[in-house]
Amino acid sequence: MQHVTVPQDRIGVVIGEGGETMREIERAAEVRLNIDSETGSVAINDTGDPVTALSAPDIVKAIGRGFRPEVALTLLDNDLRMFELIDMTNHTRNDNDLQRQKGRVIGENGRTRELMEELSGTDVVIYGSTVGLIGQPEEVETARRAVGMLLDGAPHGAVYSFLERRHNELTNDVEFGPTNWVSRTRSSEKDASRVISILCRFH
Numbered sequence: 001m002q003h004v005t006v007p008q009d010r011i012g013v014v015i016g017e018g019g020e021t022m023r024e025i026e027r028a029a030e031v032r033l034n035i036d037s038e039t040g041s042v043a044i045n046d047t048g049d050p051v052t053a054l055s056a057p058d059i060v061k062a063i064g065r066g067f068r069p070e071v072a073l074t075l076l077d078n079d080l081r082m083f084e085l086i087d088m089t090n091h092t093r094n095d096n097d098l099q100r101q102k103g104r105v106i107g108e109n110g111r112t113r114e115l116m117e118e119l120s121g122t123d124v125v126i127y128g129s130t131v132g133l134i135g136q137p138e139e140v141e142t143a144r145r146a147v148g149m150l151l152d153g154a155p156h157g158a159v160y161s162f163l164e165r166r167h168n169e170l171t172n173d174v175e176f177g178p179t180n181w182v183s184r185t186r187s188s189e190k191d192a193s194r195v196i197s198i199l200c201r202f203h
Contacts, residue, residue, distance in 0.1 A: 002044045002057050006064035007128070011037050014063050021069045028076055029056040040064075052076065058083040062134060066127030071134060074123075084140050086131040091151040098129055104150045105131060112156060116146050119163040121170065142166040 006014055015022045015035060022033050030048030033056075035041075042060050046053040055075045062072035062083045075081050088105075092098040106113050106126055117124050122135035122143040131147050133140045142163065149159045 004042045004044065004057050004060045004064070006035075006040045006042055006060065008040050010064045010066070011035065011040055013069065014042065014060060016069065021063075024069070024073070025056065025059055028073055029053055029059060031056040033060070061085070062132060065130055065132045066125040067123065067132060067134065071123050075134065080136055081134070082137060082140055084133045084144060086133070086144065086147055087129060088131060088151065089129045101151055102126060102129075104156075105147055107156070112150070112159075115160060116143055116163060119167040120146065138170060142170070 013021065014025075014033075015037075016024070022035065025031070026033055026047070030046065030052045032045045032047050034043040034045070044053070044056050044060065059072045059075055062075070063069055065085060072083075075083055088098055088101050092101050104112070107115070113124050113126060116122070120135065120142040121139040122133050124143055125132040133143050133147075135143065145166075146159050146163055149162065150156070
């Protein structure tokens with residue numbers, strides 16, 4: 001049995017209307033959830049494949065930290081997909097500093113968070129004092145580094161340049177050979193156009 005604590009205002013999201021979300025987590029992850037609505041404590045018991053059940057705590061944590069249930073459930077899509085939580089209080093001195101740092105990560109009208117998602121391929125949620133990330137390992141690593149740069153005071157322009165560079169590296173990580181040169185070139189052109197289009201929205 002494992003235990004996860006969910007913020008009080010997110011318990012209803014974990015349960016879902018009529019218990020729908022809770023049942024979907026139980027079915028997909030092959031577990032049984034015992035939710036204490038008063039304390040936010042969630043007990044998780046295996047009911048099937050223990051390997052599949054390993055993702056259940058992260059699914060519940062992700063929903064608790066602001067992710068939509070359908071996004072949290074993508075952690076079951078493959079073995080490499082991962083959830084990571086960055087605690088911004090480790091990078092701040094007080095509540096005012098925390099609010100300032102949150103503002104830097106979110107960006108004006110949410111544009112920095114959106115750009116981070118677009119260029120890293122990671123789902124990014126800022127909730128309370130945490131930044132939640134869901135994606136493949138290399139995607140999450142890119143988003144983690146971008147968040148770290150922002151929390152360390154890097155200019156937004158430098159972070160956007162880093163994300164653009166990493167996007168190009170991730171999308172062009174294909175063997176270069178005579179059989180795929182044309183498709184690779186077209187893919188690169190398409191990716192470049194997409195990046196330019198994205199960046200234009202943020203200038």
